[in-house]
Amino acid sequence: MDVTDNFGGRVLEARKRIKSYVLKTPLMHSSFISSMAPGSNTFMKLESEQTTGSFKLRGAFNKMCILVSEKKSKVITASSGNHGLACLEAAKTLGCDLTIYCRNGVDENKLKLLKDSGAKVVLHGIDCVDAENKARKDSVDYGVDFLSPYNDLDVIAGQDFFFKYCRYEILEDLPDVDCVLVPVGGGGLIGGIAGYIKTVKPSAQIIGCQPAMSKVMYECVKAGKILFEESKETLSDGTTGGIEEGSVTFPFCQRFVDDWIMVEEDDIEKAIIFMLEKHHKVVEGAAGVSIGAFMKNADRFKDKKVVIISCGANIGLSTLNMLINKHR
Known part of the structure; x- marks a missing residue:
């Protein structure tokens, strides 16, 4: 049986197990980032505010x-x-x-x-x-x-549980979400999000965002198989590295991810500084990938209703200080 089939049952069970242990993180409307794409209505799911600093x-x-x-x-x-x-x-x-x-x-x-x-x-x-x-x-x-950090259906189901909450909040203010931008490493986060939202609103576009310096899942999906792709140093350390053979996340990415955006290091940096300056929020490089993907490609989101996943906040003080000095 396809691992992507009948995924909803796992998600419902996950909800029962973990709801008392995790925070319901904010879904924040951003007028600043919405203004970059005329007519867009853009929200950020701040999983960077989660206990331990990530989803x-x-x-x-x-x-x-x-x-x-x-x-x-x-x-x-x-x-x-x-x-x-x-x-x-x-x-x-x-x-x-x-x-x-x-x-x-x-x-x-x-x-x-x-x-x-x-x-x-x-x-x-x-x-x-x-x-x-x-x-x-x-x-x-x-x-x-x-x-496993990603190659486990129960881990993916737990990540998908957070998006159920996100979806409820979105539907109150954003009943016709058009696009969801998700940072991708091993694929556990986007697998859970895409696996669920595509069953609820198939017309919503799921966009995988990876750093150009470590785009392993994108290359695997493009090739139609899991392969070795060298990862170079990237500010998005949370999404870097290879994928295990037989990873259960791979078919989710193949089946449900509609498009991919590769993000350069300078755009990741600018996204981190943007969040600090405009929203007074600290985010890490992996979150900067999805935010930077929107900022660099804002024209494609004109008149769209968009959710950007901000996945984590664990960035070192020395790194943050370097970025502030660089982009001052």
């Missing part, structure tokens, strides 16, 4: 709750930072022992946050997929469950 908390809690219900007490995961922080919060709350695998060179601010929060961290490889493969192998060798 990842939802999928982590959903999967961790399932494992706890199965009497599992030890978990291994892999992360570029945000998923690890989310899993750590869920593990502490639910009483699990957690080990987090990260690639060498992972964002220093996120690594410090993990260690300061008491995480057990193992560094391995140079790409996120290297850390994932090592974590998965060690989980088998040690007889411990592996919690």
